[in-house]
Amino acid sequence: MRVCALCNAQSRPPWLLASFEDMLRELSEALASLPVTTEPGLLASLVAARQRGELQAAQVLDLAVTVMKGAADTTCLLVGNALVAAQREAGEDPTAPRSAEALTHLLEASLRQDAPVQLTVREAVEKVCLAGVGIPKGARLLLRLGATGRDTCSMSSGESASRAPRHGLAFGAGSHRCPGAGLAMMQARVILEGLWRTPGVFHVDVRAMEPHGLAALRGPRHLPLRW
Numbered sequence: 001m002r003v004c005a006l007c008n009a010q011s012r013p014p015w016l017l018a019s020f021e022d023m024l025r026e027l028s029e030a031l032a033s034l035p036v037t038t039e040p041g042l043l044a045s046l047v048a049a050r051q052r053g054e055l056q057a058a059q060v061l062d063l064a065v066t067v068m069k070g071a072a073d074t075t076c077l078l079v080g081n082a083l084v085a086a087q088r089e090a091g092e093d094p095t096a097p098r099s100a101e102a103l104t105h106l107l108e109a110s111l112r113q114d115a116p117v118q119l120t121v122r123e124a125v126e127k128v129c130l131a132g133v134g135i136p137k138g139a140r141l142l143l144r145l146g147a148t149g150r151d152t153c154s155m156s157s158g159e160s161a162s163r164a165p166r167h168g169l170a171f172g173a174g175s176h177r178c179p180g181a182g183l184a185m186m187q188a189r190v191i192l193e194g195l196w197r198t199p200g201v202f203h204v205d206v207r208a209m210e211p212h213g214l215a216a217l218r219g220p221r222h223l224p225l226r227w
Contacts, residue, residue: 023069028061042067067179075184077116077212077219078107079191084220085110087204100189107188112149112168118218119144120172145169146218200227 036051037044046063049055055063086106124139135141149168171181178184195202202225210222 024061024065027064027068028057031060031064032057071180071184073217074116075187077217078111078184078188080209080220080223081114081116081218082107082110082188082192083195083204083223083225084206084209085113087206103189103192104185107185107192111170114218115146115149115168115170116217116219117170118146119216120176145172195225198227202227 031043031047034043034047036048038048043064046055046060050057050060120143122141122143124135124137124141127137128135145168149170171178171184205224205226208222208224209220212219212221
């Protein structure tokens, strides 16, 4: 977990990296001062797990950052990527999805084709062989999650974004699945529904889009809309 957080953080520009390090320090001090309690709550559960020796202090810090800060970037990128996907499919005359199901399909397709989180790091717990490549125990692997959503075995190139099947690892899987996946989808749906309910027709200026620019993330840093 620590490796993943640092991998993402190191791709930030110096001024933003300094702010990130300040946040880590303040949050670490706050977590260290929290009393152990049986009251329900995520941070309380993490502190209790640290007290029992089930988690190290660095793991508690990374989990807290992932939950409290991670969604701010990734949900914004999800909304931007979905708007770009809708615009590209609709052309110069974009239309709003006419049903909740159509909007869900759009979000799922956007997640699969342009996942906000593009890579992660894992450590092999035993010696394995994947596609003819031997991986020794203890090896650190850089996994390109974004590539899984463009697997031609699961979707032909002629399928549109709104009809794409539900596949991909945008939110992870198994014990590594994002705990905020449901919240992110709800936030994105509310934002997009609000945009499409706004009077008038809006156009996403895809050509003026500025990419985020971080190795671990994918999506627009700046995306102009005009009505």
